[in-house]
Amino acid sequence: MNGEARGGASRTWPAWPQAAIILVAFLVLAVSVRSVLSPFVLFLLYLYLAWPHQSSPFVARLTVVAAILTLLWVAERAxxxxxxxxxxxxxxxxxxxxxxxxxxxxxxxxxxxxxxxxxxxxxxxxxxxxxxxxxxxxxxxxxxxxxxxxxxxxxxxxxxxxxxxxxxxxxxxxxxxxxxxxxxxxxxxxxxxxxxxxxxxxxxxxxxxxxxxxxxxxxxxxxxxxxxxxxxxxxxxxxxLRGRIQELLPRAYRDRVVAMAGEYDRLLGRYLRGQVLLASCVGVIIGVGFWILGFPYALLLGLLAGVLNFVPYLGLIASLLAAVLIALFSGHFLGGLLKIGVVFGVEQVLESILGPRIVGQSVGLHPVWVILSLALFSFFFGFVGLLLAVPAAVFLKLVLAAALRRYQVSRWFRGEPVGEAVERD
Structure with a gap:
């Protein structure tokens, strides 16, 4: 009986040749159907293969990374x-x-x-x-x-x-x-x-x-x-929808994610609502002001100022330069400059009064950071990237701030050896 067991064991293949054959067959199949293997399909295949190992922390992190990359691909293609x-x-x-x-x-x-x-x-x-x-x-x-x-x-x-x-x-x-x-x-x-x-x-x-x-x-x-x-x-x-998303969060990370989402909502909501309202006010003030004074292309200048004012200072600079060029080429330069000075002077006075009331205190988004986010996301993902640039900038700011706080309490920042840090803990 032991001989039969040994004979049966000798006829059983080791695990690694089976894995190698399966891997080669899978690669041949993948090459054969590569025309339909989009990143989205590959992500679904990955979820199927990774499901038995969902309890592994490494697989969980890898799934998050794969989901983010798939979403970026979808944003770029669709x-x-x-x-x-x-x-x-x-x-x-x-x-x-x-x-x-x-x-x-x-x-x-x-x-x-x-x-x-x-x-x-x-x-x-x-x-x-x-x-x-x-x-x-x-x-x-x-x-x-x-x-x-x-x-x-x-x-x-x-x-x-x-x-x-x-x-x-x-x-x-x-x-x-x-x-x-x-x-x-x-x-x-x-x-x-x-x-x-x-x-x-x-x-x-x-x-x-x-x-x-x-x-x-x-x-x-x-x-x-x-x-x-x-x-x-x-x-x-x-x-x-918000409650359902909270229920789907893993219990081990739910409190931490909800707290971070609350901070994210506070920063993003204040910025978006404040900038949308302020940009609308700026566009109306400049457009109506130029229209009352009879300046050419008043609506275009107001629209330019309002849309670009979503990024601090950009709307003011762009509309001011455009107005100066129009005044220069229209043949009434001095009169045009006087009208420009009146309109933008009134706009600056009203913005200095309305700005703090609408936007409130600074949310910590530097104008350079906003412009960089808008440029990069619109370049890589088109119009949908332009819409997602500011939310992504706020999220990256929170992540970098959390990473900086962890670094400042780490032993590398304090300059302590590992042994001293363990003894102190």
């Missing part, structure tokens, strides 16, 4: 399709405190959301049917006036060159004067005019390229049809 959903989620997040206040007044949550949706629908209709056509009209006027502005630029360059030569400014020697005299402003303007057609053609191709494909069509439909519907249902079920 950003246009996901944009309405992400935007609806952000709108629901921003508007949830308003709904909570209406609930405290005695309204049911569904009624509170519906009551809030009425003015939002009015604002959306105003934007679509009034603001968008007016902005498009001013933009077409700006494009049509480009040749006139180029002729003004030619005259201005010629006058500047003649003034420099006539004044004999210190630092311009005899070797520089022939170069200035040889500058042909007309040639420069002709070059810009040639480039104008190329830039306009490239811009048109870019606009048409965005509109190609089923994904882009669904995105446009989503902005005007799906977005209000998604925002309504997310707002209505926001508290239930």
């Amino acid at each position: 950003g246009l399709l996901l944009a309405p959903f992400v935007l609806a989620f952000l709108l629901a997040y921003v508007l949830d405190p308003v709904v909570d206040r209406l609930q405290r007044l005695g309204l049911p949550r569904s009624a509170a959301v519906a009551l809030l949706a009425l003015p939002l629908a009015g604002v959306l209709a105003l934007i679509i049917f009034v603001l968008v056509p007016a902005v498009a009209n001013q933009l077409s006027q700006l494009i049509a006036n480009v040749p006139t502005y180029l002729r003004t630029l030619e005259q201005w360059l010629e006058s500047v060159r003649a003034w420099i030569i006539r004044m004999g400014i210190r630092g311009i020697d005899e070797r520089t004067l022939p170069t200035l005299r040889d500058i042909d402003a007309q040639s420069l303007v002709q070059y810009l005019q040639r480039r104008q057609a190329e830039v306009a053609s490239g811009g048109l191709q870019a606009v048409l390229g965005i509109g190609r494909g089923i994904g882009a069509v669904l995105t446009v439909i989503g902005y005007f049809v799906l977005l209000p519907i998604l925002t309504y249902y997310l707002l209505r079920d926001w508290d239930a």
Whole structure:
């Protein structure tokens, strides 16, 4: 009997040849069907294989990393399709405190959301049917006036060159004067005019390229049809969704994650709600101010200031430079500068009064950090990355702050040997 057992054992293969054969077969299969092996499919396969080892801390961390990488891939590949959903989620997040206040007044949550949706629908209709056509009209006027502005630029360059030569400014020697005299402003303007057609053609191709494909069509439909519907249902079920997510958190980490999420909500909510309201006020002040004073392209300047003011100081700088250039090329430079000074002076006074009341104290997001996040996320993930840039910046700030606190209490920071740290503990 022992011989039979030994014979049976001798006929049993060791574990590693079986594993090697299975691995080779799996690799051959993977190469054969590589056209359908997207990262999302690979992530599902990984979950199936890792499920028996879910109690392992290493597998748990690896699953989190794999999930993050898969989400980044989905954001990069399906950003246009996901944009309405992400935007609806952000709108629901921003508007949830308003709904909570209406609930405290005695309204049911569904009624509170519906009551809030009425003015939002009015604002959306105003934007679509009034603001968008007016902005498009001013933009077409700006494009049509480009040749006139180029002729003004030619005259201005010629006058500047003649003034420099006539004044004999210190630092311009005899070797520089022939170069200035040889500058042909007309040639420069002709070059810009040639480039104008190329830039306009490239811009048109870019606009048409965005509109190609089923994904882009669904995105446009989503902005005007799906977005209000998604925002309504997310707002209505926001508290239930948040409670469900908390229930799904592992019990060992639930308290820590909830505490960090509360800090994250405080920082992100204060920044988003404050900046959205402040940017809207800045855009209205600049647009209406320029419109009252009769400055060209008032709505474009107000829209530029409002949208870019989401990043501190960027909207002010961009709209100010654009207004100065418009005043320079329109032929009424001094009068335009006076109007610019009045509008931006009033805007700065009102912003200094409204800013602290709307935004409150600083949330710790440096403007450079915000600009860097917007640039990187929009570069890698397109429009959906632009929407997620600020939430990601707040999250990274909290993670880095927690890592810095742990480092400051570590033995490496204190300069203590390992033995002394253990004895002290």
